[in-house]
Amino acid sequence: MFLTSNNPSSSGTARRRSTRWHLVALLCLSGLAAGCAPFQPETLPSPTGPAGSDAGARIAREAIAQVGATYRNGGASPAQGFDCSGLVTYVFGGQGIKVPRTAAQQYSAARPILAGELRPGDLVFFQLVPPSREVTHVGIYTGQGRFVHAPKSGKRVCETRLDDEYFRERIAGYGRFVTP
Numbered sequence: 315m316f317l318t319s320n321n322p323s324s325s326g327t328a329r330r331r332s333t334r335w336h337l338v339a340l341l342c343l344s345g346l347a348a349g350c351a352p353f354q355p356e357t358l359p360s361p362t363g364p365a366g367s368d369a370g371a372r373i374a375r376e377a378i379a380q381v382g383a384t385y386r387n388g389g390a391s392p393a394q395g396f397d398c399s400g401l402v403t404y405v406f407g408g409q410g411i412k413v414p415r416t417a418a419q420q421y422s423a424a425r426p427i428l429a430g431e432l433r434p435g436d437l438v439f440f441q442l443v444p445p446s447r448e449v450t451h452v453g454i455y456t457g458q459g460r461f462v463h464a465p466k467s468g469k470r471v472c473e474t475r476l477d478d479e480y481f482r483e484r485i486a487g488y489g490r491f492v493t494p
Contacts, residue, residue, distance in 0.1 A: 369409055369492040370435025376405045377454040377462040383471040385464050390415075396464040396471055398452050402437065405454060411491055417452040424489025432488055433457075438476065439486040449486045 386395030390404050399417045406413045414423050421439045432438075438461045440451040453463030456473060464471045474481060 369411070370433050372409055372435070373405055373411075373454060373492070374434035374456040374462075376408055377401070378456055378473065380405065380471045381462060381473055383464070385467055385469050385471070387467065389464075398464045401462070401464045401471060402452055402454060406491060409492075413491055418449045420452055421449040421486065421489060424491055427488045427490050429488060431490075433490075435490075435492055437489045437491070439489065440481060440484045441486045442484055447486075451484075455488075 380392060380396065380401060383392050383401075384395035385397065386400075387397050388400065389395035389397055390400030392404075396404065399415055399420060402417075402420060403413055403415055414420050417439065420437060424437055427436060432455050434455060434457045436455040438453045438455055439449045440453075441447055442450045451463065453461035453474070455461045455476075459476050460473050461476060462471060462473050465474075476482065476485070
């Protein structure tokens with residue numbers, strides 16, 4: 315596309331138009347080249363539900379939002395109250411993650427992790443009935459050495475420190491249902 319003119323100002327206009335067309339052509343070619351890039355598969359969520367640290371952070375926030383709810387044996391909602399595993403079932407379910415109902419089942423199904431790997435949204439498991447080695451209590455790790463749990467009848471959902479002497483002596487392990 316060349317325009318000829320004896321007018322010097324019109325040749326400058328023609329050059330600008332030509333430059334614009336070159337830029338448009340380059341943009342179109344770069345868009346086509348990007349479309350030809352190798353296929354990058356999307357990272358899919360884990361089979362149990364959404365993946366990622368965002369899910370863990372949302373789980374931790376939702377657990378904290380339940381602080382103050384009443385304890386109720388067998389409870390699994392803010393309206394009825396919570397027992398420890400019901401709290402976990404409710405909070406994870408809100409993120410589309412299906413977990414087993416009891417603390418012992420959750421312990422068996424979760425991917426074991428080490429204490430140093432704890433991230434918000436992970437689970438902390440306890441053996442509260444000595445001398446039994448059965449896992450009887452679970453809480454949701456919220457970060458900075460703290461977890462939310464539904465302690466027992468007459469108490470409310472609360473946040474407690476992992477280094478609290480009572481719980482520190484009864485830790486059974488740690489588990490994860492969401493991937494980091």
